[in-house]
Amino acid sequence: MQITIEVNNRKIKAEKGETILSALNRNGILIPTLCRMRDFTPTGACRMCVVEVEGRDRLVTACSQPVEEWMRIMTHSQRVIRSRKTIVELLLSNHPDDCLYCNRNLNCELQRLAEELNINERRIRGKKIQMRLDQSSHSVVRELSKCILCGRCIRVCDEIVTATTLGFLNRGKTAHVGTAMDRDFNFSSCLNCGQCILVCPTGALHEKHNTTEVMESLNRDNVTNVICYSPAVPCAVAEIMGLKYSKEFDLVLNAVLRQIGFDKVYNCGFATDLYIDKAARSLYSSVKEGRRETTYLSACPAWLKYAEQKLPGEIGSLSTLKIPQQIAGAIVKGVVAEDISGGNSEIFTVSVTPCTGMKFESRRDGMTRKGVSDIDAVITVTELSRLIRLFGVDITSPSGEPADAPMNIRSSSALLTEVSGGYTEAIVRSLMHLSGSGEPEKKIFRKLRNNHGFRDLSLAIGDEQYSFAIVDGLHSLERLNAEISGGKSYDIVEVMVCPSGCVHGGGLAFFSSKEVLRTRARQIYATEESEAVNTASRSPALLSFYEEYGDFSDERGEILHTKYNARDVLL
Ligand code: SF4
Ligand code: SF4
Ligand code: FES
Structure with a gap:
């Protein structure tokens, strides 16, 4: 129900029950806030949002006080301004x-x-x-x-x-x-x-900043400096630089990274394709052999740590595949090292990612080769953007260049994995390819894309029925548990800690409205639509890699896997 209130001698409409702040903002009247967060119940802790209400002795906090019919409010009276100033001065x-x-x-x-x-x-x-x-x-x-x-x-x-x-x-x-x-x-x-x-x-x-060690390595002789970037990175760099993103920007970023001084530039989406292909093949063959068990996909480092801390009973169900960043590192140092070293004694690998958790992931036990880390430094998108400015590279001018083989191309499935639900879509596409079922219909994925929180999907692919669950933010684990207690079972459970997925990663630009998240997801879906290779298992780069180096289904596949252990922490 609408009511009328008076603000700064002007009548405005407000919804009964909403806060003063919400009514002000909807009517384009801005006041400062500090402790308030959209979608959270207000705490009234900072008192930055105080306003004067006629008939009240004390100033009231606009973020927590509901509107009342014919309330008369002053948002910028002398008393209000003095109060806000004093808070900030203190x-x-x-x-x-x-x-x-x-x-x-x-x-x-x-x-x-x-x-x-x-x-x-x-x-x-x-x-x-x-x-x-x-x-x-x-x-x-x-x-x-x-x-x-x-x-x-x-x-x-x-x-x-x-x-x-x-x-x-x-x-x-x-x-x-x-x-x-x-x-x-x-x-x-x-x-x-x-x-x-x-x-x-x-x-x-x-x-935690890691750009100093990257700079030091770029300045050293006898080092091959390698950088690989997650599929969302070009889009996120464009956002920070205030540029409109298009697919060509991926190629521009390759050129920019070479200008900074990297000898090899890899698209980590290649490793994501490999991850998806291996996960899909493993599921496909276990279902064919009648072995049905739940696998938690483990490409979110925060989820892996959470499972180790709080769900030790589920550790056996975590996919043992390393996350794509670490697969890329293992390929650089364990497979192509000799081909790319160019006679240098050392290879220094840098990963660029939207996720702060990847810094921790690269330091896990088992992510090393002969005692040396597969990934030497992880920098976030914000750190990379600072490096680009520091090196004075005009990101609007370079013409595009391809990334380096063998990790030069990714499928559009790899890009999708940056949004929650993307891994599931990617696995479904690969399963359809493996079972010879052709292209999936787009409407299958509508339910996965347009919702947040928990989603699930049961789908016939080839002769088999597969079921998937998506945990978008850890609060959705409760719903997953309820579904499982109610008798449902899932082949794959995809979990991401950051709501909406990596487009909400802690290493991305700050934002104040959820619309930014929606825009990032929309950009990914639109780019994905425009690309030709949409199935990880059909990626030409992946197929040539398998042809040249084998598909790692033998004992060498060990470099793609790791293990997780229960972790004691004070909770
Ligand atoms: S660390 Fe930052 S977000 Fe947390 S209470 Fe302090 S100022 Fe606020
Ligand atoms: S929100 Fe901050 S403190 Fe909490 S788990 Fe994430 S990084 Fe750690
Ligand atoms: S914004 Fe902090 S009390 Fe309202």
């Missing part, structure tokens, strides 16, 4: 003054608020916060001195990721955000997903 009073060196310089909500509120002198002086810098995690750095205690990271980790790694510890001056028993991140239940980074308004949380 936050700044003990905040480190190292903006120029901060990871979030020019992209910090606190910095922006200070500028918007015209704060240009220090009126309140406080003792600078001296908190530890936690660099123990391979993926996420915590700079506690920059934390403004908004609580966003705690909520996203608890309510979206469900890892419940973070919480408020202590009170008063020593209050801070920490892990169980206040231990370092690497001892915590953190899944390395980076979702907390995406919501932190300041530089208190950011990805």
Whole structure:
């Protein structure tokens, strides 16, 4: 039901029951917020969104206060502005003054608020916060001195990721955000997903940087520098650089990476195709032999760590295939090393990915060859974008170049895997190819693409019936368990920790509206539609690779596999 309220002497329509903030925003009236996150119940913690309501002694928080008929609201009265300014001045009073060196310089909500509120002198002086810098995690750095205690990271980790790694510890001056028993991140239940980074308004949380070691390697002699990028990377780089993405941009990125100094540029989508092909063939033959068991696809490193920590009973059901990034590393160092070394004594492999969890994955036991890591450094899309700017490469000018063989081409299935449900689609396509069932009809996948959370699909392919489940965000595990308890069984369960999949990875650009996620997914679907090879098992690069090096179905296949173990952490 619609009601009328008055804002800044102007009548506007509001929905009964909605908050003042929601009514203001719908009518194009903007006020600052800090602790509030869209789609979460408000906590009213920061009081940045205060407004003056006629007849109330105190200012009210617009994010939590519902509208009432004929409420008269002032959003920018002197009293309101003074209050907001004081809050920001207090936050700044003990905040480190190292903006120029901060990871979030020019992209910090606190910095922006200070500028918007015209704060240009220090009126309140406080003792600078001296908190530890936690660099123990391979993926996420915590700079506690920059934390403004908004609580966003705690909520996203608890309510979206469900890892419940973070919480408020202590009170008063020593209050801070920490892990169980206040231990370092690497001892915590953190899944390395980076979702907390995406919501932190300041530089208190950011990805661990690995660009320094990449630069050092580029400067060394006798090293073959190799880079491989995930299928979503070109699209994500274009987004950060403010360019419109099209398929040709993949070729432009190859040229840009060579200009930076990489000797070999690989499309990691090739390794994704190999992963899909191997997973589909394994499922196809076990079903043919009458062996039906559930396999959890394991291309999400955060999910793998979650399973090791919380679901030790399911570890035996995790696919033993390494994630594509590690397959690419194993191929570089274990298969084509001699062909590409060019007489150099060392090969340095860099992976570019939307995912902060891949940094952890590359450091797992078993991801090495003769004691040397298959992937030496993992950088996120944001780190790569900084490198491109640092090297002064004009990304709008280079003409396109192909990636290097043998990992030069990917199928459109590999691109699809960057969106939740994509692995399932890709496996279905390969199963149809293997069983000689032709091309799948598009409408089969509509249900997988247009929903979020839990989805499942049962499908006749060839002579067999296959069933798939998609867990899009870990909160959907509950639904999976309910379906299984209700008698359903699945051949493949695809799990991704970041809701919507890798297009929501912690190593991508910050965004404030879910529309950005939808746009990223739409771009992937549109590009996928326009490509000719849509089945991983038919990828020409994969077929030539099998022809030249074999299909690794013998004992050499060991380089494509790993194992997972139960992991003890304080939960
Ligand atoms: S990286 Fe993910 S799991 Fe770890 S604290 Fe952040 S949100 Fe939680
Ligand atoms: S670490 Fe960031 S998101 Fe978490 S409470 Fe501090 S400022 Fe807020
Ligand atoms: S945004 Fe409303 S109290 Fe923080």
